[in-house]
Amino acid sequence: MKYSIPQKELMNPGHLACQGCGGALSLRLVLKTLGENTILTFPACCWSVIDGPFPYSSVKVPLFHTAFETAAITAAGIKAGAKKVEKEYVNAVAWAGDGGTYDIGIQALSGAAERNDDIFYFVYDNEAYMNTGVQRSSATPKGAWTTTTPTTFPKAEFKKDLDAIVAAHYVPYQATASPSYPEDLTKKLEKAVKIRGFKFFHILAPCPPGWKTNPEDTIKLGKLAVESGIFPLYEIENGEKYTINMPSPKKDLKPVNEYLTKQGRFRHLKEDDVKTIQEYVNKRWEKLKRLAGV
Amino acid sequence: MSEQKVIMGNHALSYGAVTSRVQVIAAYPITPQTQVVELLSEMCADGTLDAEFIKVESEHSAMAASIGASAAGARAFTATSAQGLALMHEMLHWAVGARLPIVMGNINRSMAPPWTIWSEQTDSLSQRDTGWLQIYASSNQEVYDSVLIAYKVAENEKVSLPVMIILDAFFLSHTSENVTLIDQKDADRYLKPYNPKYRLDIKDPHTFGGLTGPDWYMELRYKIQKAMEDSIDVIKDAQKEFKEMFGREYGLVEPYRCEDADTILVTMATAASTSKQVIDELRDKGEKVGLLRIRFFRPFPYDEVRKYLKNSKKVIVLDRNLSPGAGGIVFQEVKSALYNEPVKPKIYGYIAGLGGRDITVNTIGKLFDDAKNSEPADIKWMEVKI
Ligand SMILES: Cc1ncc(C[n+]2csc(CCOP(=O)(O)OP(=O)(O)O)c2C)c(N)n1
Ligand code: SF4
Ligand SMILES: [Mg+2]
Numbered sequence: 318m319k320y321s322i323p324q325k326e327l328m329n330p331g332h333l334a335c336q337g338c339g340g341a342l343s344l345r346l347v348l349k350t351l352g353e354n355t356i357l358t359f360p361a362c363c364w365s366v367i368d369g370p371f372p373y374s375s376v377k378v379p380l381f382h383t384a385f386e387t388a389a390i391t392a393a394g395i396k397a398g399a400k401k402v403e404k405e406y407v408n409a410v411a412w413a414g415d416g417g418t419y420d421i422g423i424q425a426l427s428g429a430a431e432r433n434d435d436i437f438y439f440v441y442d443n444e445a446y447m448n449t450g451v452q453r454s455s456a457t458p459k460g461a462w463t464t465t466t467p468t469t470f471p472k473a474e475f476k477k478d479l480d481a482i483v484a485a486h487y488v489p490y491q492a493t494a495s496p497s498y499p500e501d502l503t504k505k506l507e508k509a510v511k512i513r514g515f516k517f518f519h520i521l522a523p524c525p526p527g528w529k530t531n532p533e534d535t536i537k538l539g540k541l542a543v544e545s546g547i548f549p550l551y552e553i554e555n556g557e558k559y560t561i562n563m564p565s566p567k568k569d570l571k572p573v574n575e576y577l578t579k580q581g582r583f584r585h586l587k588e589d590d591v592k593t594i595q596e597y598v599n600k601r602w603e604k605l606k607r608l609a610g611v
Numbered sequence: 612m613s614e615q616k617v618i619m620g621n622h623a624l625s626y627g628a629v630t631s632r633v634q635v636i637a638a639y640p641i642t643p644q645t646q647v648v649e650l651l652s653e654m655c656a657d658g659t660l661d662a663e664f665i666k667v668e669s670e671h672s673a674m675a676a677s678i679g680a681s682a683a684g685a686r687a688f689t690a691t692s693a694q695g696l697a698l699m700h701e702m703l704h705w706a707v708g709a710r711l712p713i714v715m716g717n718i719n720r721s722m723a724p725p726w727t728i729w730s731e732q733t734d735s736l737s738q739r740d741t742g743w744l745q746i747y748a749s750s751n752q753e754v755y756d757s758v759l760i761a762y763k764v765a766e767n768e769k770v771s772l773p774v775m776i777i778l779d780a781f782f783l784s785h786t787s788e789n790v791t792l793i794d795q796k797d798a799d800r801y802l803k804p805y806n807p808k809y810r811l812d813i814k815d816p817h818t819f820g821g822l823t824g825p826d827w828y829m830e831l832r833y834k835i836q837k838a839m840e841d842s843i844d845v846i847k848d849a850q851k852e853f854k855e856m857f858g859r860e861y862g863l864v865e866p867y868r869c870e871d872a873d874t875i876l877v878t879m880a881t882a883a884s885t886s887k888q889v890i891d892e893l894r895d896k897g898e899k900v901g902l903l904r905i906r907f908f909r910p911f912p913y914d915e916v917r918k919y920l921k922n923s924k925k926v927i928v929l930d931r932n933l934s935p936g937a938g939g940i941v942f943q944e945v946k947s948a949l950y951n952e953p954v955k956p957k958i959y960g961y962i963a964g965l966g967g968r969d970i971t972v973n974t975i976g977k978l979f980d981d982a983k984n985s986e987p988a989d990i991k992w993m994e995v996k997i
Contacts, residue, residue, distance in 0.1 A: 381709075398682065398687070401663065403683075
């Protein structure tokens, strides 16, 4: 039997995201499961704009826009306040970009994770600062073009392993997810809503203007990222119990080539560069399998 | 029954928060503020206070957490000092723009470097343009009472702005004084539970702080200024009701022997208490001198400042703060308040007591001597060794 995602829509059409925005689709899917008893907070990121200008909004739950580096703690503050004021249980949700998570917001994120604040933290990771016009973040992958890592000198460093950093806080639940796999995302959300404490979701969110890709390729790219092991889908419980959801640990990974060549941000890469990336992906995949005991 | 307690200024803040039934506290330790939050965390732990305490990892987060809690509709409290307040700067603006009635204690401490922990008002005066109401207290009783008054004013729909209650480091924060604590039942009659018109309500969802262009932003700023102006009457009403219920009287300013004074000293916080002694001594010698203590620095009490100063001949402003390149901050504001008066006093700006140096009876005596025998200047330094 096919697993179905909820019919409910808590996001309106008419938002301001670009066509093919993985970040917009991701929140739409997330709200379907979290439901009405949800309070959102966005730090500065594309979603500060996507939601629409005052007095419009694209979400049908309360939303508080907050400062760039404060997503986690604003959600924790909302949770504490709602606990005193609301009779019903509230999902306090921080929804942040990779810049607001990996870089400027990592202190507040670590604080909330260490305290095990009862919130959801979602990073929709488009692998650069898109709102300000595609600058590199510590989530930008090695070799990628951004406006601060030009093709003559592309990003030299590998992507920061934020999931490992979060796992080092031994939070009750964390997962990677993708808008290309709505059922997997929904299942994980359904599991997470039952958990009290810190819940962390890392969503890879393709971004056509930032990745220089075709809007119609967004879903395909999300799938290729998973199938090639660049962005495997997995869960970690209490920082220790790893479960790989996709791709199958028993099968060979797809080569990274197809994922990379579909994106303008990697167009300048030479054969050797692709080889380096492939080796890195293989190494990390082996490590993940070891952690998951497969 | 009200209760007498001998407590330090920092604990007067904590007890003020307890009597105000704060619901969420988020704070980070810094000398000389630590006792404020230590006592509150003890009280949360032993159940004296039914509040959520978020032990944040920085002051920036302390303010962000207070903002989140307040936006959710809870009464939020925090406290900090100097470096912590400076770190909060971005979020101080946020609390104002979001119109959240948070109350915060700030213990005035000089800014580093060099490392220092002693009193100076430059930390809080650097935040004067954020839109927080600012109360500079001069006794522990005033600190305690001001917490209740602050929530009453902040949560008034006409105001909906945060309030900072400011204590001189050590001179007030660590000095023990007798404080009358208000009976909880009476306090509850004075300060009703926080019940905001707008909050993050799952039954009535709205978006707060969304992208706003030039077509509306200015109106929002206008409304903040209007709220500040309207807060003057709200403060007066809140303080009048306070006096009626608890007998203690507070104004926007505190005049002392100003009636027929030729020369009036203007200052804030504990320097004002020391000044009273000097005023009395000079009065005994037949000199017509008075004191005007500014209690509310924001909203700036223009009417009161003009009323008390315009008929004097000389105004001496004593600033325990410095805006480098300009001078004393209170001096600048007092001077500008009097500019359009048809007849104006001469105004002397003195800087003293920076970095926690004592402002003694002697220091203040010297100000009066100097002003008597010299022409006014925008900046005069007291007791500088170079
Ligand atoms: C303190 C602060 N510094 C810088 C900015 C400017 N700024 C706004 S959004 C942004 C980048 C956001 O990147 P990310 O978190 O990845 O979200 P995205 O825009 O990619 O969705 C920056 C640098 C800001 N708003 N606040
Ligand atoms: S720039 Fe990228 S992340 Fe931002 S709205 Fe467009 S597609 Fe979405
Ligand atoms: Mg980004």
